[in-house]
Amino acid sequence: MTKSTFQFDFKDLKLTLPQIERVIGYRQGEPHETISELISEILKESETICTIKAEYRIFNDVHFNNSGKTVEINNLVFNIKKVVYSQIKKSESIAIFLCTAGEEIGIRSRKSMKDGDLLRGYIYDVIGSEIVEAAADLMQDELEKTMISSAKKITNRYSPGYCSWDVAEQHQLFQLMADNFCGIRLTPSALMDPMKSVSGFIGIGKNVRRNPYTCNLCDMKDCIYRRIKA
Numbered sequence: 753m754t755k756s757t758f759q760f761d762f763k764d765l766k767l768t769l770p771q772i773e774r775v776i777g778y779r780q781g782e783p784h785e786t787i788s789e790l791i792s793e794i795l796k797e798s799e800t801i802c803t804i805k806a807e808y809r810i811f812n813d814v815h816f817n818n819s820g821k822t823v824e825i826n827n828l829v830f831n832i833k834k835v836v837y838s839q840i841k842k843s844e845s846i847a848i849f850l851c852t853a854g855e856e857i858g859i860r861s862r863k864s865m866k867d868g869d870l871l872r873g874y875i876y877d878v879i880g881s882e883i884v885e886a887a888a889d890l891m892q893d894e895l896e897k898t899m900i901s902s903a904k905k906i907t908n909r910y911s912p913g914y915c916s917w918d919v920a921e922q923h924q925l926f927q928l929m930a931d932n933f934c935g936i937r938l939t940p941s942a943l944m945d946p947m948k949s950v951s952g953f954i955g956i957g958k959n960v961r962r963n964p965y966t967c968n969l970c971d972m973k974d975c976i977y978r979r980i981k982a
Contacts, residue, residue, distance in 0.1 A: 753811055754809065755810075756895070756898070758805065760804040760887050763799070764890060767886060769792055772791045772875070772878060772882060773787070775878050775881075791875055794872070794875050798857060798879055801854075801860070802853050802857055802883055803852075803855075804884075804887045805851070805854070805934040805935070806890070806891035807850055807851075808895055809848050810847045811825050811847075812845045814846050816841050821834050822837075823953075828928065830921055830924060832917050835915035836917050836953070839907050839908065840910070840953060840955035842959040843907065843957045844956060846955060848925060850933075850950070851887050851891055852887075852934045852935070852936055852946050853887070853949070854948070857880040857948055858880060858948050880947075885950065892906070895956075896962065903958065904956055904957055906955065906960065907955035908962055909954045910952050910953050912925065912951065919942045922944070922951065926938045926951075934949070936951070
């Protein structure tokens, strides 16, 4: 097993005000000065409150079952379903990854909501999601660079809870990442703590590919990323 860990500076993520505005639902040119000021304030605040970590571990002991659409990693069987299976079935290895924005931004989102400031709480929540996805992008880019040296490629990343993959399988995933660098814990209901965290698989091999856009593969019609990328 190969392991790599990362701690990113907020500025590495290159998040912008227009990006957050698009996720919230504003179109370019729409008047929203008050909202923009609040987003800018929270982006600035996020520079100091977020502890942004990521890691991946590469497992070579992987076996694919075409009829069941499952993959076995170190004797643990993951029922990843048809869509994810189709994207990683040609992999020679699997990188299991974790990434987190840390606890504080989620704490502030929940506190704002509890105090009745729903807008501020929502913006904390959106920015927290963008932070962890941007950090996961950086982690994935680093994995891709590492694989190039051995003439291998990677797939997109896929997480439990998406494309019909049961989120409960987080429990098996965390068995392989029990002492994780990111400090992420798992609740009995398979939710991650800190809340602004992501996990999943990335396939590795000579005959796989990383697609620039895969929303057409997924059946989550209400995903916020579908709205801004479609």
